[in-house]
Amino acid sequence: MDYLVHILILFSIYGMLAISLNLVVGYSGLLSVTHAAFYGIGAYATTLLMINLDLNFFLSLLIGMVFSGGTALLIGLVLSKFKDDFYAIASLGFNVIVYSIMLNWQTLTRGPLGIPAIPRPSLFGFSFFGNFWFLILVLFFLIITYLIARSIVNSSFGRVLKAIRENELATQIFGYNTKYFKLTIFVIAAVMAGVAGSFFASYVSFIDPSTFTMHESIFILSIVILGGLANLRGAVLGAFILIILPEALRFLGLPNEIAAQSRQLIYGVILVLLMLYRPQGLIGEFKLK
Amino acid sequence: MQLILNSFIAGSIYALVTLGFNLIYSTTKFFNLAHGAMATVGGYTVFYFSKTLGLNILLSVLFGLLVAGFVGYLTNKIVFKPLRKRGATNMVLIVASLGLLTAIESLIAILFSSQFQTLSNNQVTQKLFHIFGGVVTQTQILIFISSIIIMLGLMFVLKYTLFGSAVRAISDDEEVAKVIGIDTDKILTIVFVVGSIIAGWSGILTGFDTGLTPILGMGLLLKGVISSIVGGVGRVGGGVLGAFMLGFVENFGIWYISSEWKDAIAFGVLILFLVFRPHGIFGKK
Numbered sequence: 001m002d003y004l005v006h007i008l009i010l011f012s013i014y015g016m017l018a019i020s021l022n023l024v025v026g027y028s029g030l031l032s033v034t035h036a037a038f039y040g041i042g043a044y045a046t047t048l049l050m051i052n053l054d055l056n057f058f059l060s061l062l063i064g065m066v067f068s069g070g071t072a073l074l075i076g077l078v079l080s081k082f083k084d085d086f087y088a089i090a091s092l093g094f095n096v097i098v099y100s101i102m103l104n105w106q107t108l109t110r111g112p113l114g115i116p117a118i119p120r121p122s123l124f125g126f127s128f129f130g131n132f133w134f135l136i137l138v139l140f141f142l143i144i145t146y147l148i149a150r151s152i153v154n155s156s157f158g159r160v161l162k163a164i165r166e167n168e169l170a171t172q173i174f175g176y177n178t179k180y181f182k183l184t185i186f187v188i189a190a191v192m193a194g195v196a197g198s199f200f201a202s203y204v205s206f207i208d209p210s211t212f213t214m215h216e217s218i219f220i221l222s223i224v225i226l227g228g229l230a231n232l233r234g235a236v237l238g239a240f241i242l243i244i245l246p247e248a249l250r251f252l253g254l255p256n257e258i259a260a261q262s263r264q265l266i267y268g269v270i271l272v273l274l275m276l277y278r279p280q281g282l283i284g285e286f287k288l289k
Numbered sequence: 290m291q292l293i294l295n296s297f298i299a300g301s302i303y304a305l306v307t308l309g310f311n312l313i314y315s316t317t318k319f320f321n322l323a324h325g326a327m328a329t330v331g332g333y334t335v336f337y338f339s340k341t342l343g344l345n346i347l348l349s350v351l352f353g354l355l356v357a358g359f360v361g362y363l364t365n366k367i368v369f370k371p372l373r374k375r376g377a378t379n380m381v382l383i384v385a386s387l388g389l390l391t392a393i394e395s396l397i398a399i400l401f402s403s404q405f406q407t408l409s410n411n412q413v414t415q416k417l418f419h420i421f422g423g424v425v426t427q428t429q430i431l432i433f434i435s436s437i438i439i440m441l442g443l444m445f446v447l448k449y450t451l452f453g454s455a456v457r458a459i460s461d462d463e464e465v466a467k468v469i470g471i472d473t474d475k476i477l478t479i480v481f482v483v484g485s486i487i488a489g490w491s492g493i494l495t496g497f498d499t500g501l502t503p504i505l506g507m508g509l510l511l512k513g514v515i516s517s518i519v520g521g522v523g524r525v526g527g528g529v530l531g532a533f534m535l536g537f538v539e540n541f542g543i544w545y546i547s548s549e550w551k552d553a554i555a556f557g558v559l560i561l562f563l564v565f566r567p568h569g570i571f572g573k574k
Binding site for chain 2: 031033078081082084085086088089090092093094096097100101103104215218221222225257258261262264265267268269270271272275276279288
């Protein structure tokens, strides 16, 4: 039972990451490989505020969101100059830079040592210390993220995003400032990733930079593409599959090190196979052409 | 002085990766991120033959190059060729190559563990050379000389042979090249094999110089991508210049700041170039 709760918590965190990245990759057609950077910034900001300033989790979460969003605004301003494959390469570069800062700004982040003993959330004297209550909380946030994302994609704003994805020039001719739209969705997605990061930090109670590398970004991207581009339920489905799968490997009795590598092997192969045979993912509505 | 030598050596390694990467880019026009995996494959093949099987080192290196070339051939045959036939965009190709890179590197990590391993023999200490008041090892001299030879050789081939004209024709316009009777599939296959062998060579040299880890290819690849963007992507000569520039910027950068910031500096250069000179220092559109 405890184990099931653990899996569901992980699933909820990755669900948030996948939903938010799908807004950028699936709906807007921007191949971002830097999502783990915002995930990490959210995690670090919340952690540092809770530990150094003794702030409440929810207040730290809020400030962490501001930090992720603010960084995304700066990075997005630069990224908005690029298209397609150059966008992917540049975004990947930002992931490495952010990772490098987490690793080397040792006075703030303690570098590779990481930060231990991150507390669990509590509100009005009620502590979400037990895993079950933590799960309820994070599921609640997953649902909120899903609902917000759904209202975005169904709004006129979301339709403009899809129009940009299909033909940016034509959308500009209709008088839309496409840069503004791309930047806004990028920031929104980063804020959501920051929320996921805060929950991750508080759940595992220890963070170090190795969680937020570009490999993690590629992993989140695999979830989105596997589940389905431009389909929010697809993102949730993809998160479910790619979180359960490595757990199944653990039952095969593989050592931890090999299990971790097998996970990477599997999602690498999945990416290649999807590109070859099903570029829209399992239930996707948009196909990378 | 040591700093300048280090910059040249780092630049040479980056130049090797860039050469293969740019060669493939010039004909296929997409970022083949799986290219980095060939460096890992080359390095670990040599490790397997020379350390695990105890084979002669020269023979192992030969096998390493062959296997790297063969894996490069397979990636093209199984993944990239069918995708191009379908008319896939660069987005699909880049995601597929990202998947390949991840899959190959983790497969190697499963086979050989992700521990740090070295190719050079511990018993025999490397010969050191003193040049202009700096110290370099035998391997590093080999790195420098071989990268110059490969660069000049490749440029000669591209400029003066029939194969070279075919490559240039494809890089100008693949459709037209096909129309005038160039077997583009065959040329692309050769390009992939040659590019992968060069990448394998860079991985082997790194293995002798500093050591092997499964993620070695990813690191080399990223430097290769940066170098080729700095030098003008798809331009073989420009990429080499970019590689040496990157070597200098990195080494002088870490002299001013500190060595942990090497990657951040490299990617800072990348972003600056992408923003201000997306077509490289020569700025040809």
